[in-house]
Amino acid sequence: xxxxxxxxxxxxxxxxxxxxxxxxxxxxxxxxxxxxxxxxxxxxxxxxxxxxxxxxxxxxxxxxxxxxxxxxxxxxxxxxxxxxxxxxxxxxxxxxxxxxxxxxxxxxxxxxxxxxxxxxxxxxxxxxxxxxxxxxxxxxxxxxxxxxxxxxxxxxxxxxxxxxxxxxxxxxxxxxxxxxxxxxxxxxxxxxxxxxxxxxxxxxxxxxxxxxxxxxxxxxxxxxxxxxxxxxxxxxxxxxxxxxxxxxxxxxxxxxxxxxxxxxxxxxxxxxxxxxxxxxxxxxxxxxxxxxxxxxxxxxxxxxxxxxxxxxxxxxxxxxxxxxxxxxxxxxxxxxxxxxxxxxxxxxxxxxx
Amino acid sequence: xxxxxxxxxxxxxxxxxxxxxxxxxxxxxxxxxxxxxxxxxxxxxxxxxxxxxxxxxxxxxxxxxxxxxxxxxxxxxxxxxxxxxxxxxxxxxxxxxxxxxxxxxxxxxxxxxxxxxxxxxxxxxxxxxxxxxxxxxxxxxxxxxxxxxxxxxxxxxxxxxxxxxxxxxxxxxxxxxxxxxxxxxxxxxxxxxxxxxxxxxxxxxxxxxxxxxxxxxxxxxxxxxxxxxxxxxxxxxxxxxxxxxxxxxxxxxxxxxxxxxxxxxxxxxxxxxxxxxxxxxxxxxxxxxxxxxxxxxxxxxxxxxxxxxxxxxxxxxxxxxxxxxxxxxxxxxxxxxxxxxxxxxxxxxxxxxxxxxxxxxxxxxxxxxxxxxxxxxxxxxxxxxxxxxxxxxxxxxxxxxxxxxxxxxxxxxxxxxxxxxx
Numbered sequence: 037x038x039x040x041x042x043x044x045x046x047x048x049x050x051x052x053x054x055x056x057x058x059x060x061x062x063x064x065x066x067x068x069x070x071x072x073x074x075x076x077x078x079x080x081x082x083x084x085x086x087x088x089x090x091x092x093x094x095x096x097x098x099x100x101x102x103x104x105x106x107x108x109x110x111x112x113x114x115x116x117x118x119x120x121x122x123x124x125x126x127x128x129x130x131x132x133x134x135x136x137x138x139x140x141x142x143x144x145x146x147x148x149x150x151x152x153x154x155x156x157x158x159x160x161x162x163x164x165x166x167x168x169x170x171x172x173x174x175x176x177x178x179x180x181x182x183x184x185x186x187x188x189x190x191x192x193x194x195x196x197x198x199x200x201x202x203x204x205x206x207x208x209x210x211x212x213x214x215x216x217x218x219x220x221x222x223x224x225x226x227x228x229x230x231x232x233x234x235x236x237x238x239x240x241x242x243x244x245x246x247x248x249x250x251x252x253x254x255x256x257x258x259x260x261x262x263x264x265x266x267x268x269x270x271x272x273x274x275x276x277x278x279x280x281x282x283x284x285x286x287x288x289x290x291x292x293x294x295x296x297x298x299x300x301x302x303x304x305x306x307x308x309x310x311x312x313x314x315x316x317x318x319x320x321x322x323x324x325x326x327x328x329x330x331x332x333x334x335x336x337x338x339x340x341x342x343x344x345x346x347x348x349x350x351x352x353x354x355x356x357x358x359x360x361x362x363x364x365x366x367x368x369x370x371x372x373x374x375x376x377x378x379x380x381x382x383x384x385x386x387x388x389x
Numbered sequence: 390x391x392x393x394x395x396x397x398x399x400x401x402x403x404x405x406x407x408x409x410x411x412x413x414x415x416x417x418x419x420x421x422x423x424x425x426x427x428x429x430x431x432x433x434x435x436x437x438x439x440x441x442x443x444x445x446x447x448x449x450x451x452x453x454x455x456x457x458x459x460x461x462x463x464x465x466x467x468x469x470x471x472x473x474x475x476x477x478x479x480x481x482x483x484x485x486x487x488x489x490x491x492x493x494x495x496x497x498x499x500x501x502x503x504x505x506x507x508x509x510x511x512x513x514x515x516x517x518x519x520x521x522x523x524x525x526x527x528x529x530x531x532x533x534x535x536x537x538x539x540x541x542x543x544x545x546x547x548x549x550x551x552x553x554x555x556x557x558x559x560x561x562x563x564x565x566x567x568x569x570x571x572x573x574x575x576x577x578x579x580x581x582x583x584x585x586x587x588x589x590x591x592x593x594x595x596x597x598x599x600x601x602x603x604x605x606x607x608x609x610x611x612x613x614x615x616x617x618x619x620x621x622x623x624x625x626x627x628x629x630x631x632x633x634x635x636x637x638x639x640x641x642x643x644x645x646x647x648x649x650x651x652x653x654x655x656x657x658x659x660x661x662x663x664x665x666x667x668x669x670x671x672x673x674x675x676x677x678x679x680x681x682x683x684x685x686x687x688x689x690x691x692x693x694x695x696x697x698x699x700x701x702x703x704x705x706x707x708x709x710x711x712x713x714x715x716x717x718x719x720x721x722x723x724x725x726x727x728x729x730x731x732x733x734x735x736x737x738x739x740x741x742x743x744x745x746x747x748x749x750x751x752x753x754x755x756x757x758x759x760x761x762x763x764x765x766x767x768x769x770x771x772x773x774x775x776x777x778x779x780x781x782x783x784x785x786x787x788x789x790x791x792x793x794x795x796x797x798x799x800x801x802x803x804x805x806x807x808x809x810x811x
Contacts, residue, residue: 136398137396143406163414166414166418166422167414171424171425178399179396180425180429182426184424184425189424
């Protein structure tokens, strides 16, 4: 009986405050719950706000009625002393089961109310959602605009992870672009193709794939004399690339890439650290490998390899990025193939010329 | 900007929040965020905390390759970073001492680094460059497997609160002066430290963790010490010999000046160490704040060790938790134990008013163990739980232990006795 009496009395004893959200709606909330937010607490204690509907505490703009409801749920639980750590954790785990949009809104709202424990909780949750995901996945989850060029996307990775596959892709990309430019110059008939540079790798590749056969004939009559040595080297390289490619098709292609990377890093120039990938630089790189001086058969073969590799890199780009980025966590035990290593040496020599 | 349904909520978060989110990500993921969109480009680069570990690079069979990759990764990250670096941490088994680390540290020393953790792999130890000693803003230093040699003119770290040296080669005098030159030092951990002699002067020290070979530890000036955890190795001949000829009371040297002690954890040999000279110890010292005592590998055959245990607990009137483990040396069971000891040494008016939990592990059922149980049960009116885990070698004695246990009088009507097997 006394307990029942208490229960009846208690609500009457509770004091309430009035809160107004940016949309103008006003609601009445238990004072002790609202006081858990430092911003509201200050308004009540320092400015004596919230005591009536006319004197409602105006909440920051980032707090909308829906997030306010969530925040009050959070405060209602955590302002009560005596919950064990385990209970708090269980509550938090249940509490943050929200879609990412709500999570972001909640983080922002909690931040504007200076409710630090909730900001930490939601930020940690967002980080957990992001961790280990590919940029594509993250973009999709959070509706991020895909407003970076391929080059820009690679740049920070190149600088920090210095992944030679990215370097390789860049070289392939640059070479293809130059090739297209040249073709364009030669066959001025199709004048529509104007801004080759601006197109995505996908466009370039489909273009290459579609038009490759027609253009080949135009490029075959070349002087071969002075470039014999270069050719030999390229042949070696292309054979190795071929080797690479075979392995790429197989299960162990990643580990092969790893060794390729290792080879590159072994002798890789350290000055590449801040080597930003300006197009001019790429063109310069490209000049190194003058496709036009190749004999046609080899050229064809090389083209195929390049395309294949580029397509591969491109088609499963999300997975590849994921692999690139998660290397070291996932695949510690993959064996290294000696064959792959040999090809890596070939690449290195090639690159340094 | 965005059309209709697809709104970029993540990027619209205030910078302070995106920084928190990035700080919760492993640095590799944080860097990767740069490839998301223009708004996230190089956001990671102004993170004030940088933490590197083996997962920053892919592993391969060739160690030197992985090492150079990690070095490059860290160097690049520092080069691309902008703004203050408050926290710098490397925990790796890949890296050993290399010139690059010196350069990183020099870079950090010019960036007012506050928290520095260097945990490098086994192999060649790395010598901490002198620039570390000019990082005056340091509040936390954690070093593992390196050589530390403060320059002659070193005046101390004025802001340092936490110092952890694990497997660090450093001269005993250097450690002592380093510690006494950090006036704010609160947490000190020395592990795998074989300095043998250690005199501590740390007026602000609250937490002390020592592990290593010691002959003498003297807490000269540590009035605020709250938590002590000690692991001693004294199995070398030199140390044994030293103890045979030592004079003075280790108990007094060690625990004579720590009135604020709240928790004491003594691992292997600690009780033995304290027992040297304990019979000379007379002044009644009371540890009125001591709430938790844990003593491991106590030899119940050694009357001096038992004396240490008794002195400790009977001088801790506010003890709440007591844990003790035997050294399980069943061969050394004394034929005729001196049980009078308990009558003479246990003050009859001693009460453990607040003692709630007692845990005894590796018990063999020897008479002195049973006497201790009897003493605790009979003088702890608030006891809630006494758990006994017999030593795994004890088989037939278990029943005897239980029979005797049942007989003991209990001061606390609520006391629950748990006899746990395995």
